């Protein structure tokens with residue numbers, strides 16, 4: 001029997017995900033190596049601070065703070081970039097790909113901002129750039145769209161792509177906790193980005209939406225071209241009123257393509273979604289992605305969207321594909337490397353104008369509790385052809401009140417104008433807050 005080849009892996013980063021990769025390769029090593037027909041050896045681990053205590057212990061000779069021991073080392077077959085960020089990580093990924101290496105990453109920010117360039121470097125130098133762990137943690141959504149659903153064109157992909165915000169919203173709903181009270185727990189569980197604004201302001205999920213939009217439609221969309229709003233404005237009372245009306249509030253990514261108009265809409269924002277929708281039932285750190293293809297219909301994938309084990313499962317899946325490539329298997333047939341196919345998908349594709357986005361809305365308006373306030377608000381909304389579907393009022397002890405309103409169909413431009421006029425009224429306190437009501441059947 002011929003001897004198994006040993007595949008040498010170098011880890012750039014040994015934090016939550018990096019340690020998970022080490023731990024879980026070790027845990028299932030014999031089955032994994034049997035399936036791959038190769039032995040796996042993580043021979044180099046690079047960190048920023050080599051003196052830091054870690055849960056997973058590594059032989060001292062593997063360990064350093066010198067990235068060259070991975071990136072410029074001819075013995076390393078697979079580079080795993082698990083450090084995050086778009087500075088040093090970009091420089092090292094470029095350098096590894098320029099040398100024709102295979103790079104596996106979980107870094108969605110880097111792909112979103114520099115994917116086009118990095119995929120091109122991989123193509124030109126005969127390497128490959130794998131990124132399953134970059135979207136939706138443990139859910140194999142990249143493979144699903146690229147391979148399993150290759151027969152389809154995708155009218156709608158939507159769902160929950162950020163584990164941290166979903167975890168926070170779930171605990172706010174179930175336990176009545178504040179936003180800040182739950183953030184600390186999400187941090188302890190290893191869900192939160194080093195820069196937590198990425199999670200809370202929707203940017204992390206927007207990065208992931210951009211990656212999915214590219215995979216499904218072959219078009220790179222800039223973050224500055226899309227609606228990107230996080231969860232900071234959501235209060236317990238919004239969640240409560242939404243619940244009474246039959247909705248949950250979720251941070252949703254929506255990637256919708258109108259094939260007739262050849263327009264693409266990519267957006268990321270909190271939304272009220274009917275409790276009847278499967279995605280509304282996706283709670284805690286779980287992510288859920290609903291993919292509607294013209295052949296398969298709607299398929300929903302649900303799984304842990306963040307955390308050490310789920311994420312390392314996806315990284316190891318990419319390592320496995322890299323091992324197959326190193327043993328002579330071709331790269332995935334329709335992949336980010338097949339630029340011609342992707343450009344064809346995006347032929348003439350334009351972004352849909354954001355202000356034409358139409359639907360129903362939820363508005364929270366804090367007012368002085370005086371006579372005629374509701375009539376005045378109703379007048380302002382009527383001037384924008386916005387009509388009430390429901391109205392809830394919550395009186396506060398300080399003599400003010402909060403009005404929670406849902407509207408019939410309106411659009412972005414009308415809602416924005418109405419909010420600006422409302423904010424300027426002496427009877428309105430602070431800026432009104434609005435959330436979209438998302439109904440996938442209306443896309």
Ligand SMILES: NC(=O)C1=CN([C@@H]2O[C@H](COP(=O)(O)OP(=O)(O)OC[C@H]3O[C@@H](n4cnc5c(N)ncnc54)[C@H](OP(=O)(O)O)[C@@H]3O)[C@@H](O)[C@H]2O)C=CC1
Nearest residue numbers: 013014015016017047048049082083084106107306307311
């Ligand atoms: N945590 C999660 O649930 C998920 C994370 N991701 C992504 O995975 C990547 C890693 O995340 P995570 O493991 O959570 O992050 P951590 O902050 O836990 O770990 C980052 C690691 O990178 C090392 N590092 C950072 N900068 C440098 C540098 N300049 N030179 C050498 N080493 C460096 C750190 O070293 P040191 O330890 O010495 O500080 C640390 O070991 C990110 O791109 C993240 O977005 C993706 C999906 C889920």
Ligand SMILES: N[C@@H](CCO)C(=O)O
Nearest residue numbers: 162163164191193306
């Ligand atoms: N911070 C990210 C990690 C997974 O990408 C999240 O909470 O979803």
